[in-house]
Amino acid sequence: MNYQQWLKDASALLIEKRKSDPYLNAKFDANLLLQFVTQKSKSQIHAFAETELDEKTLENLTALLNRRAAGEPIAYILGETEFWSLNLEVSPDTLIPRPDTEILVEQALERMPSKDCVAILDLGTGTGAIALSLAQELKKCGQNFRIFGVDLMPNAVELAKRNAVRNHLVEVEFQQSSWFENVNEKFDMIVSNPPYIDPKDTHLNQGDVRFEPLSSLIADDEGYADLYHIIQQAPQYLNAKGWLLLEHGWQQGEKVRSFFTENLWEMVATVRDYGDNERITLARLKR
Ligand SMILES: C[S@@+](CC[C@H](N)C(=O)[O-])C[C@H]1O[C@@H](n2cnc3c(N)ncnc32)[C@H](O)[C@@H]1O
Numbered sequence: 001m002n003y004q005q006w007l008k009d010a011s012a013l014l015i016e017k018r019k020s021d022p023y024l025n026a027k028f029d030a031n032l033l034l035q036f037v038t039q040k041s042k043s044q045i046h047a048f049a050e051t052e053l054d055e056k057t058l059e060n061l062t063a064l065l066n067r068r069a070a071g072e073p074i075a076y077i078l079g080e081t082e083f084w085s086l087n088l089e090v091s092p093d094t095l096i097p098r099p100d101t102e103i104l105v106e107q108a109l110e111r112m113p114s115k116d117c118v119a120i121l122d123l124g125t126g127t128g129a130i131a132l133s134l135a136q137e138l139k140k141c142g143q144n145f146r147i148f149g150v151d152l153m154p155n156a157v158e159l160a161k162r163n164a165v166r167n168h169l170v171e172v173e174f175q176q177s178s179w180f181e182n183v184n185e186k187f188d189m190i191v192s193n194p195p196y197i198d199p200k201d202t203h204l205n206q207g208d209v210r211f212e213p214l215s216s217l218i219a220d221d222e223g224y225a226d227l228y229h230i231i232q233q234a235p236q237y238l239n240a241k242g243w244l245l246l247e248h249g250w251q252q253g254e255k256v257r258s259f260f261t262e263n264l265w266e267m268v269a270t271v272r273d274y275g276d277n278e279r280i281t282l283a284r285l286k287r
Pocket of ligand 1: 097
């Protein structure tokens with residue numbers, strides 16, 4: 001079997017599976033799998049479409065294709081994904097970073113205070129996606145920073161550390177902590193994409209989230225418990241006029257805004273995502 005025939009058969013299988021799993025992107029995913037296993041670029045594969053696949057490579061491809069056909073996220077199968085301008089290792093220990101989270105990075109950069117050294121805390125850092133994207137941008141413009149990312153899951157902390165090395169951003173520090181538990185200093189900005197899905201949400205049975213750990217997805221009180229906890233605790237860990245930026249569910253904006261009490265917070269606002277849904281709520285500490 002050659003590249004072209006394999007792509008045709010693999011796409012046909014995934015198109016068939018798509019009937020029961022609309023999250024599959026048949027041709028695109030088949031191409032990604034073939035590129036991954038052969039270590040050839042898309043253009044090389046198409047230029048040399050008649051290349052025969054040896055038995056070992058075919059076996060490998062079949063195993064990965066079956067995983068994808070069973071709905072496993074392509075990022076977990078490949079072990080990596082792109083976020084911002086980073087290539088990140090991913091693992092089933094934490095969430096696969098989503099494009100909408102890049103809006104949180106953009107909003108944070110727009111509000112970056114101008115001082116000699118900015119201090120930023122990323123709560124629930126996972127792969128380190130937000131912390132490392134901010135570090136990459138600050139580094140580019142010569143801004144000194146201290147960026148600290150924490151996660152409850154020790155394996156996620158190790159993953160974030162590996163991603164720091166992989167992206168040449170070893171200045172970023174990562175540590176295990178349940179939210180602020182092991183945080184002993186103040187920051188100019190706190191960013192977080194915490195778990196915010198209601199445990200009863202039926203979307204948990206669909207698409208990529210079926211394979212992601214519940215520890216990165218769900219929160220008590222209809223998904224609001226962690227958002228509320230972070231907003232309550234943040235003032236103790238922010239410098240004067242420090243910013244807090246939080247990602248949340250598309251229907252949670254109004255309630256999240258209400259958690260920012262008027263006596264403590266100002267400039268409370270919600271920013272919409274690429275699908276025009278409320279996604280990021282942010283506010284500045286008054287004093
Ligand atoms: C929605 S994921 C976000 C991951 C990453 N920041 C991103 O945007 O792709 C939430 C993360 O919060 C972590 N988490 C859950 N509970 C936590 C807690 N009590 N303290 C710290 N991190 C927690 C999870 O392990 C997970 O990595």
